[in-house]
Amino acid sequence: MASVVSVVVTLLVFGLIAVVIAVFVGIGFFGAWRARRNAMAYAAAASASVPPPRPPVDRWAAGCWGLWSGAIDSAGWGRDRAVQSLSSWYGATDAEALRGVLEGLYAGATGNLAWDVVRAVDLLRIGVAAGYLTEVECASEVRRCAGLLRAAYGSWEELATAFEQGMNAWQDSRGITDAGERGRVQRNAPYLRVGVWPSIPWTTAL
Numbered sequence: 001m002a003s004v005v006s007v008v009v010t011l012l013v014f015g016l017i018a019v020v021i022a023v024f025v026g027i028g029f030f031g032a033w034r035a036r037r038n039a040m041a042y043a044a045a046a047s048a049s050v051p052p053p054r055p056p057v058d059r060w061a062a063g064c065w066g067l068w069s070g071a072i073d074s075a076g077w078g079r080d081r082a083v084q085s086l087s088s089w090y091g092a093t094d095a096e097a098l099r100g101v102l103e104g105l106y107a108g109a110t111g112n113l114a115w116d117v118v119r120a121v122d123l124l125r126i127g128v129a130a131g132y133l134t135e136v137e138c139a140s141e142v143r144r145c146a147g148l149l150r151a152a153y154g155s156w157e158e159l160a161t162a163f164e165q166g167m168n169a170w171q172d173s174r175g176i177t178d179a180g181e182r183g184r185v186q187r188n189a190p191y192l193r194v195g196v197w198p199s200i201p202w203t204t205a206l
Helices: 002-049 056-069 079-090 095-106 113-130 135-152 156-173 184-195
Strands: none
Touching (some): 056 113, 056 135, 056 184, 079 113, 095 113, 095 135, 113 135, 156 184
16 A cells, blocks of 8 residues: 555656646747747837938938038928028029029039039928929939039049038128038038948949
8 A cells, every 4th residue: 555655646746747847848938939029029120110221312412411411301391491491591482483593503603513502402402391392303403413513523522622611601701600600511521421421422323
């Protein structure tokens, strides 16, 4: 009788051990599955949050307007701000008037092509915000700007130097001495050298 009891106890102990092992193994598998599921979910969320690469023409435009506004694309302005700015700065109250302003800048209104045409690129982006231009129309005009600038300058650095000279001459003519305004290019160029220009070489096909 004692031997029977001993065998039963032994079987119960081994059975209990087997159950405990099974539980821990199951927990391990469940934990691994959950970790893998979470990793896949995080990866999917991360990929969904990363915007697709911008077209070359958009990045080329950013290399220009960034000299004036850094990382701030004026196309992201609210419509009221864009309309008011174009009207107060250039008297452009509609799409036709904006095109007239742009033609004057393309022709070198101040005698410094970099200053004029880079401003034109920025105005194109403001025109998009105002609803005067579509993104497709803007891209077409940026390609025109690129042709003008590439014919006159050999690199982003040359463009930056010429733009700064034109900007400072314009500021001198208006008595602008504020260091923040006069230092725009020196403030924005480091960002462009690292974050924009390397991704869009000067002669990239647009």
